[in-house]
Amino acid sequence: IEGFNRAMYDVHDGLDTVILKPVATGYDAVTPDLIQTGVTNFFANISDIMTAANNLFQGKPKQAVSDLGRVAVNSTIGILGIFDAASGMGLEKHDEDFGQTMGVWGVGEGAYVFLPFLGPRTVRDTAGIYMDIWFDPVNYIEHVPTRNSIWAVRVVNLRANLLPADKVIEEAALDKYSYIRDAYLQNRRNLVYDGNPPPRSLDD
Incomplete structure (x- = not known):
């Protein structure tokens, strides 16, 4: 499957280089930092709705209530x-x-896959996208x-926020594909275990 993943990474990287990265770079150049922060906060507020649902599904009601409190405060006082x-x-x-919720429930992460436009994923995370989309109010x-415009701004703003990471990857990685894969898998494991993952067995 690594051959497939590397081929898909090349497709993704090519599309990003030709289309998304130039748009994000232009957006970053002409949009004041204050506006970009506001846009990022706007979408983060939406994501708190999905986070609240997942914290509830994971048996963490205190965090879920806190997440809903964030939505209430930021949607009103935070405009x-x-x-x-x-x-x-x-x-x-x-x-x-x-x-992450499926990981907490004990569902294995499955194979690592790299998908154009979606980027690095595991089989479990790819399946989880469908529920995340279902809980995303933008899709309603x-x-x-209007819906497509909001999605376009979300994607471009997210890519602009990742521009600093490009330089880090370029400087740190001899093999960008492997670097991204390893960083992604480690980060997802940390998230599933709330920053305290158990030691891996020798069979992992």
């Missing part, structure tokens, strides 16, 4: 999430998705041009 007022009030931001906007 639709543009400002992160909740963090200043001590409501910690969490990062949960359905891929009936006006298609």
Whole structure:
């Protein structure tokens, strides 16, 4: 499967180099930092809804209530999430998705796959995307041009936020594919175990 993954990585990298990265670079160049922060906060506020649901599914009601509190505060005082007022009030931001939830339930991560546009994934995380999409309120906007525009801004803003990582990868990695794979798998394992993963067995 590594041959397939490397081929898909090359496709992804080529599309990113030709299309997404130039758009994100232009967006980053013309958009003031304050505006970019507001856009990032806006989408982070939306993601807190999915995080709350997943914390509940993982049996962490206290965190779920905190996440919903963040949404309530940032959607009102923070003006639709543009400002992160909740963090200043001590409501910690969490990062949960359905891929992590399945990991908490004991579902194995499965094979590592690299998919164009989606990037690095495991089979478990790929399956989790469908539930994350179901809980994403953006997908329930009936006006298609508005929904697509919001998605476009979300993708470009996310890619712009990742621009600093490009330089790190270029400088640190002789094999970018392997570097991204290993970093992704380690990060996902840490997330599933809330930063305290058990030691791997010799069979892993």
